[in-house]
Amino acid sequence: MAVYTNVSDDALAAFLAEYDLGEAVAFKGIAEGVENSNYYLETTKGRFILTLFEKRADPADLPYFIALKQHLAANGFSCPLPVAASDGQALRKLVERPAVIITFLQGLSPRVPNAAQCRQLGMGLAQLHKAATDFEQTRRNDLGPASWPSLWNGRSANADALQPGLADKIDQDLAQIRTTASLSDTLPRGTIHADLFPDNAFFLGDRFTGAIDFYFACTDALAYDLAICVNAWAFEPDGAFNFSKARNLIAGYESVRPLQDDEKAAFPTLCLGAALRFFLTRLIDWTDTPADALVKPKDPLEYAARLRFHRTAKSIADYGGE
Amino acid sequence: MAVYTNVSDDALAAFLAEYDLGEAVAFKGIAEGVENSNYYLETTKGRFILTLFEKRADPADLPYFIALKQHLAANGFSCPLPVAASDGQALRKLVERPAVIITFLQGLSPRVPNAAQCRQLGMGLAQLHKAATDFEQTRRNDLGPASWPSLWNGRSANADALQPGLADKIDQDLAQIRTTASLSDTLPRGTIHADLFPDNAFFLGDRFTGAIDFYFACTDALAYDLAICVNAWAFEPDGAFNFSKARNLIAGYESVRPLQDDEKAAFPTLCLGAALRFFLTRLIDWTDTPADALVKPKDPLEYAARLRFHRTAKSIADYGGE
Numbered sequence: 001m002a003v004y005t006n007v008s009d010d011a012l013a014a015f016l017a018e019y020d021l022g023e024a025v026a027f028k029g030i031a032e033g034v035e036n037s038n039y040y041l042e043t044t045k046g047r048f049i050l051t052l053f054e055k056r057a058d059p060a061d062l063p064y065f066i067a068l069k070q071h072l073a074a075n076g077f078s079c080p081l082p083v084a085a086s087d088g089q090a091l092r093k094l095v096e097r098p099a100v101i102i103t104f105l106q107g108l109s110p111r112v113p114n115a116a117q118c119r120q121l122g123m124g125l126a127q128l129h130k131a132a133t134d135f136e137q138t139r140r141n142d143l144g145p146a147s148w149p150s151l152w153n154g155r156s157a158n159a160d161a162l163q164p165g166l167a168d169k170i171d172q173d174l175a176q177i178r179t180t181a182s183l184s185d186t187l188p189r190g191t192i193h194a195d196l197f198p199d200n201a202f203f204l205g206d207r208f209t210g211a212i213d214f215y216f217a218c219t220d221a222l223a224y225d226l227a228i229c230v231n232a233w234a235f236e237p238d239g240a241f242n243f244s245k246a247r248n249l250i251a252g253y254e255s256v257r258p259l260q261d262d263e264k265a266a267f268p269t270l271c272l273g274a275a276l277r278f279f280l281t282r283l284i285d286w287t288d289t290p291a292d293a294l295v296k297p298k299d300p301l302e303y304a305a306r307l308r309f310h311r312t313a314k315s316i317a318d319y320g321g322e
Numbered sequence: 323m324a325v326y327t328n329v330s331d332d333a334l335a336a337f338l339a340e341y342d343l344g345e346a347v348a349f350k351g352i353a354e355g356v357e358n359s360n361y362y363l364e365t366t367k368g369r370f371i372l373t374l375f376e377k378r379a380d381p382a383d384l385p386y387f388i389a390l391k392q393h394l395a396a397n398g399f400s401c402p403l404p405v406a407a408s409d410g411q412a413l414r415k416l417v418e419r420p421a422v423i424i425t426f427l428q429g430l431s432p433r434v435p436n437a438a439q440c441r442q443l444g445m446g447l448a449q450l451h452k453a454a455t456d457f458e459q460t461r462r463n464d465l466g467p468a469s470w471p472s473l474w475n476g477r478s479a480n481a482d483a484l485q486p487g488l489a490d491k492i493d494q495d496l497a498q499i500r501t502t503a504s505l506s507d508t509l510p511r512g513t514i515h516a517d518l519f520p521d522n523a524f525f526l527g528d529r530f531t532g533a534i535d536f537y538f539a540c541t542d543a544l545a546y547d548l549a550i551c552v553n554a555w556a557f558e559p560d561g562a563f564n565f566s567k568a569r570n571l572i573a574g575y576e577s578v579r580p581l582q583d584d585e586k587a588a589f590p591t592l593c594l595g596a597a598l599r600f601f602l603t604r605l606i607d608w609t610d611t612p613a614d615a616l617v618k619p620k621d622p623l624e625y626a627a628r629l630r631f632h633r634t635a636k637s638i639a640d641y642g643g644e
Contacts, residue, residue, distance in 0.1 A: 006433075008433035008434070009430045009431065009432050009433055009525075010433065010434070012430070023526075023527075024430055025428045025429065025430075025526060026426070026428050026429065026430070027430050028352040028353065028354055028362060029352060029353035029354075030350040030351060030352050030353070030362065031350065031351035031352070031353070032350055032351075040350060040352065040362055042428070104348070106347045106348050106364070107347065107348065108331045108334070108346055108347075108348070108349050109331065110331050111328075111330035111331055111332065112330070112332070203331075204345075204347060205345075
């Protein structure tokens, strides 16, 4: 659940006066995203989302995210488009926070995506990568492989408290990933979403209508983005791996952007790495979040189970790839 | 902040299939109301709010609230209209909770209403009372004067902990109200909103566009509803009484429905009673809400300050009435 910064009607009116969007006719805090405050905003000229960036967002990164969405939208990928104010600037301030108005995107997030949606999502992800091909700005992946040892440092006891013996396994995973060539650098790179979970993807029926929440986007191996999606889309709520969903995801992706041989060879390691990244950040949120926090942390053990699966995978064929 | 029941896309699709509203194209949890889960719902046929009634709502009361809104809307008062499903029923079930789809109402809630909005709100309240004149259903005011002694019972120590000496004053207020004739019964009665705070009223600019959240509506003295609004609208965030706002509120009300002499005579007592009602329920929420609850209780001392003002008022003239 989102944390809300309260925006008064007066503050909103003053903020909107800087745009050519008419006047507000509806304004409601919405439960979308967990890092920022988001509002449904209807004006006399259309419908929008107003986002206020809360303290976890680094203000220095915001121009990158905004430029990326503008680039993707201009290149035919469906995502919210930041709206510029009368002075041409989309990134502004409201209630002492960086703020942006973005266009409203239709669609619903699937709670349990079906196999048809997984294929569509794979296609959508590849379309995102293609649309970003000539995007010139770059951003380091703060949560990439280089960060994992420091994320893990000092957390062994927390992991063993969740599941006895887990810490040793994580140590082994990190060692295995270290011995693999630095995949992020050698595989085809580009701009990745890096957080394309079902709640960040919209569908009308089985048709993918676009992606939101680009606030982890960065420059990294393209196939790593697909590996993140395998973790996020191809496991059932009970933790079971769904082969059909993974196969559809990869096939959908490859129908738009075929994977190279080196990406295929690295795929199980990329999946292991992606699971490790979400396990580590969830472990930190789980152990560092006070019990009375408004935002309930997600269970890191979901990703410990995914790690178990990836440790046994021998090739991309185990994920339905060819 | 609202508590959310999670509604999956599949559950929503099955629920919507019972209506003639087309298919969902957007669905977002919104922070509106604190007792229920509310969603912004856009379908191929229009925009709506979906409400799920959480445990504080008595299911036996829901048909009354729904019939009232239907009656008010049919009589020209602007409020969300419950939408009937194909079988004619508006009150349904979703995720094992009573649920209703209501029409979307444009407007923004003022954080600090201005005097012009107070006049409009007074007119709106009187229009609500008029539109409900021939509404035949009744509902007892569970939070009316008869309930106050039991709400207060055993809370003296809590009150004194907030402000030393407060308990004695509350005892005196209750005694004074007891000696006054049973106002709820002798004054003109009808259907009242009973919770028309600024966050339940919508405006476009200074124009009142309607009221929401009728879940405290009941049958009681009409002037008591105006007294509730004086408490909710005519005090500044710092607790100071704003004479202009109260005067405008009463004048706006009287421009549509003039008060009788007995209502005017009772007005200071009604204002004291209304402040007492909100003080008592806030005191209970304040002391009974666990520290880790998602919903932060409102400060009861805001109403202790209002009680101090009402104790000194001698007539409706002290509120700007004539």
